[in-house]
Amino acid sequence: MSKPLIGISTYLEPAKWGVWDLPAALLPAGYPRLVRAAGGLAAMLPPDDGPTAAAEVVARLDGLVVAGGADVEPVRYGAEPSPRTGPPARERDTWELALIDAALASGTPLLGICRGLQLLNVALGGTLVQHLEGHTGGRGVFGEHTVKPVPGTLYATLVPEAADVPTYHHQCVDRLGSGLIPSAHAEDGTVEAAELPGPGWVLGVQWHPEMGEDTRVVEGLVRAVSTR
Secondary structure, three states: OOOOOEEOOOEEEEEOOOOEEEEEOOOHHHHHHEEEEEEEEOEEEOOOOOOOOOHHHHHHOOOEEEEEOOOOHHHHHOOOOOOOOOOOOOHHHHHHHHHHHHHHHOOOOOEOHHOOOOOOHHHHOOOOEOOOOOOOOOOOOOOEEEEEEEEEHHHHOOOOOEEEEEEEOOEEEEOOOOOEEEEEEEEOOOOEEOOOOOOOOOEEEOOHHHOOOOOHHHHHHHHHHOOO
């Protein structure tokens, strides 16, 4: 059986390499490495503003990962920006929300990581806490804390025990979007995973599995492909 093709959303950022200083489609190497370790093939998905691009891309994928990154622009969930909210990444917001909508419409297995969970929540009408303390290890340094699964959830079938996870976020889910249920919490009560029950496979985690060694969440995404 051929390996499933898993698309991963990317940044568009200025970058320097060799003699070049140009805009580039960027993705931390941990994401494709994690997909490969879980048994998939990784494909980078840079923003595309074509009106049907997201649906056309998702139709060619077996699964979708929406990667971490910049804060979601608060206007997307009807809020004014907090002074602690980062600058908007409007092109990426538009692209990734379109990818999420296409995956939900087509039943394509979907995993949101950090910002990806937050965007999934926003796509379904939820809101975000714009600043949260204690979920990083300092500026540019990943922290670690324990998350506990909610029994009976999809996430709990993948990781049934409390687990220490790599974390770097200062925002989180506030009001859950339509149909989403929490499937893991941090010790301070923060929603650390949420999922969409039903016939599809839709899960978001607030931490960064690509920075650790535990591949079980992405292995679940890869297995879901074979059961569609």
